Amino acid sequence: MTAHTARPRSSTRPAPQLPPWVRKPRGVWGWTGLALLVIVAGAVALVIGVAAAIIAVAAWAVNGIVWLIGTALAWFWYAQQRVTRRVYPFALRRPTRRARRASALNDGYLQSLPRAAGLAARVAVFLFAPLVLLAGIAGLVLPQWRARPYIAVFSLPALERKLVGLGRKRGYFSDGERPHVVPYDRFLAEIFPQRASFLAWWRDRDAAEPFRPAAAQWDDPARFAGLALGPLPDVLGLPGLALTAMRRTSIDGLRDLFISQREIDDLGDPDLDGRGECAVIRVADRTGADGIRRWIVQLPSTQVWHPRSGQAPNDLTADILALSLAETTLTRAALAAMRRAGIGADDRVLVAGFSLGGLIAGQLAERCREHGFAVTHVLTAGAPIARDRIDPGIRVLSIEHVLDPVPRLDGRENPVWAGAAAGAPLWVTVKAGPPLPRGYHVAVTHHSPSYAETAGTLENDPPERVARYLDGEDGALEFFGAHQRIRDYAATRVGFRTPQAAVPFSVHSSTDDGATPENLRLTLRRVPGVIAVDLYPSRTGFPTTVLWSADVLVHSLTPWFTDVERTVVYRALLNRLVRKRAVGIHLRLQAKESPGVTWEATVQRTLDGRWRELVDVSFDSDAAERRYLPVLLPGGWASRITYYPGDAFG
Numbered sequence: 252m253t254a255h256t257a258r259p260r261s262s263t264r265p266a267p268q269l270p271p272w273v274r275k276p277r278g279v280w281g282w283t284g285l286a287l288l289v290i291v292a293g294a295v296a297l298v299i300g301v302a303a304a305i306i307a308v309a310a311w312a313v314n315g316i317v318w319l320i321g322t323a324l325a326w327f328w329y330a331q332q333r334v335t336r337r338v339y340p341f342a343l344r345r346p347t348r349r350a351r352r353a354s355a356l357n358d359g360y361l362q363s364l365p366r367a368a369g370l371a372a373r374v375a376v377f378l379f380a381p382l383v384l385l386a387g388i389a390g391l392v393l394p395q396w397r398a399r400p401y402i403a404v405f406s407l408p409a410l411e412r413k414l415v416g417l418g419r420k421r422g423y424f425s426d427g428e429r430p431h432v433v434p435y436d437r438f439l440a441e442i443f444p445q446r447a448s449f450l451a452w453w454r455d456r457d458a459a460e461p462f463r464p465a466a467a468q469w470d471d472p473a474r475f476a477g478l479a480l481g482p483l484p485d486v487l488g489l490p491g492l493a494l495t496a497m498r499r500t501s502i503d504g505l506r507d508l509f510i511s512q513r514e515i516d517d518l519g520d521p522d523l524d525g526r527g528e529c530a531v532i533r534v535a536d537r538t539g540a541d542g543i544r545r546w547i548v549q550l551p552s553t554q555v556w557h558p559r560s561g562q563a564p565n566d567l568t569a570d571i572l573a574l575s576l577a578e579t580t581l582t583r584a585a586l587a588a589m590r591r592a593g594i595g596a597d598d599r600v601l602v603a604g605f606s607l608g609g610l611i612a613g614q615l616a617e618r619c620r621e622h623g624f625a626v627t628h629v630l631t632a633g634a635p636i637a638r639d640r641i642d643p644g645i646r647v648l649s650i651e652h653v654l655d656p657v658p659r660l661d662g663r664e665n666p667v668w669a670g671a672a673a674g675a676p677l678w679v680t681v682k683a684g685p686p687l688p689r690g691y692h693v694a695v696t697h698h699s700p701s702y703a704e705t706a707g708t709l710e711n712d713p714p715e716r717v718a719r720y721l722d723g724e725d726g727a728l729e730f731f732g733a734h735q736r737i738r739d740y741a742a743t744r745v746g747f748r749t750p751q752a753a754v755p756f757s758v759h760s761s762t763d764d765g766a767t768p769e770n771l772r773l774t775l776r777r778v779p780g781v782i783a784v785d786l787y788p789s790r791t792g793f794p795t796t797v798l799w800s801a802d803v804l805v806h807s808l809t810p811w812f813t814d815v816e817r818t819v820v821y822r823a824l825l826n827r828l829v830r831k832r833a834v835g836i837h838l839r840l841q842a843k844e845s846p847g848v849t850w851e852a853t854v855q856r857t858l859d860g861r862w863r864e865l866v867d868v869s870f871d872s873d874a875a876e877r878r879y880l881p882v883l884l885p886g887g888w889a890s891r892i893t894y895y896p897g898d899a900f901g
Contacts, residue, residue: 367656407662408638411575423558424568427744430584432591435518435531438741439495442528443521446495449783453496453804456846462487462782488776490523492783493802497839499849500871501735502535502547504728505721506707507869509632510851511549512605512699513791513837515739517800519554519563523768523787526750527555527563529741532585534592537735544598545730548615550585550608552699552791554753561751562743565607573610574661576638581607582614584742586622592738594624601628601730605699605791606657609634609649616641628720628727632702635661646727647678648720650705652685654696679716681709688834688855688863699791700798700837700853733873771801774823780806782843789837798855799828799836808842808850808883814893821854821862822900847875848883860897866890 418424433441440447445464452462494517502511515531522528533549555566564580572579585602594600600619602612609631617640619626629641632650635658641647649665651658658665665680685701695701709717721728768786775784782804789798801824810816824836835855842848851867867890868883870876880887 408574408576411571412577415571415575415577418558418571423560424571425560426564426568426572426580427560427746428580429745430564430580430587430742431745432532432584432587432740432742434591435529435739435741438529439521443491443495445489446491446521449489449492450496453843454846460843487783488772490772490785491521493785493804494518494523494787495521496783496804497802497841497849498737498739499869500737500847501733501869502549502731502737503869504707504731505630505710506703507731508547508549508603508630509605509699509703509706512552512608512632512703513789513800515549515551516554516699516791517787517789518739519551519565520753523785525753527561527566527753528750529743530554530563530565530581530584532588532740532742533737534588534594534740535735535737536592536594536598537730537732539729539732541724544595546589546592546594546598546600547730548585548589548600548602548612550581550602550604550611550615552604552606552608555751556754557751559751560744560747561749562747563750564742564744566751570607570610573607573614574635578614578618579611580744581611581742582618584740585611585615586618586624588740588742589619589622589624591740596623596625598625599627599730600624601630601727602626603630604634605632605702606634606697609636612636613639613641616645616647627725628730630727632699632706633657633697635659635663637661637663637665641678646720646725648717648727649678649680650702650709651680651682652696652701652705653682654685657697677720679720681705681714681717683708688857695834698789698798700789771799771824771827774827775801775803775820778820780810782806788833798853799824799833801836801838803838803840805840805842807844808840808848811840811850812883817852817864818895818899821864825854825862825900845875845879845883847871848879854900856897857894862895862897862899864893864895866893 415424436447436450439450448464449462452458497514498518499507499511499514502508511533515533518531519527519529530551532551533547535547535549536544538544551565553565553567553570555561555563558567560566560568564584569579569581573582589600602615602619604610604612612629612631613634613636615624616626616629620642626642626645629636629645629647631648633652633655634649636647636649638661649658651665666678683705685696685698686704687695710721713721720726768788772784772786775781775786784804785800785802787800789800805811820838821836828836835853838850838852838854840850847870849869849871851869853865855863857863869889870879
């Protein structure tokens with residue numbers, strides 16, 4: 252809590268400042284006319300409102316009646332054809348199957364939601380900006396504003412600022428003043444010493460197996476009020492061990508950048524309790540062949556949707572403030588992380604982010620020059636940054652899904668100039684259709700793994716304007732490649748000690764069919780060779796269970812390259828996950844015997860009913876690739892897509 256210093260009071264109280272009168276005080280007839288005006292205006296407004304409500308209810312009723320009649324006729328026709336058993340040249344199907352209803356609902360909802368979001372953002376300015384009637388009545392009635400009616404016109408960001416002001420009076424949207432930024436490993440050592448101890452063992456190639464934590468970490472009297480607790484029965488079952496260990500050491504391209512995005516978003520909750528402990532800012536650097544040092548600064552997306560602020564600064568409060576064009580604590584934390592990383596004034600910087608991370612990237616592009624940093628590239632996905640005043644010398648690439656409503660929240664389209672006009676930035680906006688798995692939810696349109704696939708498509712076959720952004724001497728691809736070094740920083744709000752829940756309420760109710768994260772984790776723990784497992788619903792987008800994440804640490808990666816071994820694991824997991832309305836699973840594995848190698852697989856059901864498996868194998872260094880590529884991948888593939896029949900895992 253921030254302390255406020257009391258100001259000394261003056262010995263003499265100044266006279267109150269009253270607004271000047273522009274006419275004589277109102278008499279009896281004036282008050283009578285004012286009362287009649289208010290009554291008539293209120294009655295007219297009431298009549299209009301009631302008439303509009305009646306029309307709306309009537310429209311809904313007519314629509315419902317038409318739908319009921321159509322459904323009844325469809326079922327009547329179906330029953331008649333079944334009774335008469337007439338032969339038709341087409342298959343006779345029920346008119347309202349569950350899959351058909353769900354598909355029609357999703358299609359209509361996803362098509363209408365983005366348009367509604369953009370329309371609402373634009374209309375809000377016209378509905379709420381000219382406060383003529385309210386301001387006039389306030390000026391005529393209230394003593395302190397009497398005879399001073401005014402017209403107030405606000406932009407959408409100004410309305411957001413008024414929302415923040417109203418919320419702060421009730422304890423919401425308090426963003427704090429300054430951030431606390433430390434290296435992520437140091438944050439773990441201070442807050443979660445058990446995980447830090449395991450990380451040291453996992454990274455030590457010569458450490459003896461199995462892992463045995465120090466007893467003081469489990470029976471510390473200061474932490475457990477003097478209770479004599481021994482070691483946990485299952486030390487490696489502690490949630491968060493695999494998650495915090497599974498960190499990449501290089502970012503090789505656009506697709507890899509948004510896979511890295513899901514990683515830093517998940518790292519903000521190290522103990523997997525559904526509460527955001529910190530915001531993770533990732534900084535990567537490499538020196539190119541031209542001797543210029545290039546940096547990637549990657550910002551986290553929204554991970555806490557609670558309206559009250561917590562210690563993690565990437566929350567709903569940051570969203571509201573960023574949309575109002577106000578500087579957030581997360582923006583100040585990013586600047587502090589850049590200073591800690593040692594970014595120089597002559598170095599080139601690419602700022603990148605998804606959703607809220609893209610909003611903060613736009614703010615950094617505006618403010619970095621005054622802080623001594625040279626931002627040359629901006630890369631965003633699913634972020635409303637059209638109102639940011641980005642310097643014309645900065646290249647911008649904005650990726651948006653056509654069904655994603657989030658990029659439209661600022662009520663303005665991105666300026667797609669592509670450097671055509673003098674003094675205009677090279678700003679390229681790509682609107683693409685997201686990959687939609689079967690049974691998709693609205694969250695899949697605003698999901699960093701979906702944007703990763705879109706970015707991979709752009710990277711492999713870029714349109715002309717995207718190629719101008721990527722290629723060339725000053726292209727964005729110069730920031731990716733070999734000899735990278737990655738550092739992660741944990742940012743928290745100073746004065747906020749309570750981590751807030753990721754969502755203020757449970758999005759999906761619990762089920763009794765055994766499909767819980769703990770049971771799913773135990774399922775993988777039974778697989779031979781597994782050391783530690785974390786399994787949790789992905790929150791790299793809307794707070795909806797869309798794609799489940801499974802991080803697994805194993806002794807050897809060799810069994811995972813056989814189709815038989817993977818199929819058994821997929822069947823055990825997906826059979827339960829589908830019952831929790833998930834659309835797939837993302838598996839990441841690292842092995843103790845092959846450091847520097849990460850095996851990843853994303854399994855999702857496609858619209859035609861098949862299962863699509865995308866497998867990637869990445870090497871953290873050239874030495875790791877030379878050593879383990881011939882052993883693990885004798886065929887030489889590093890990325891592979893395989894399709895399985897619809898009943899393969901069910």
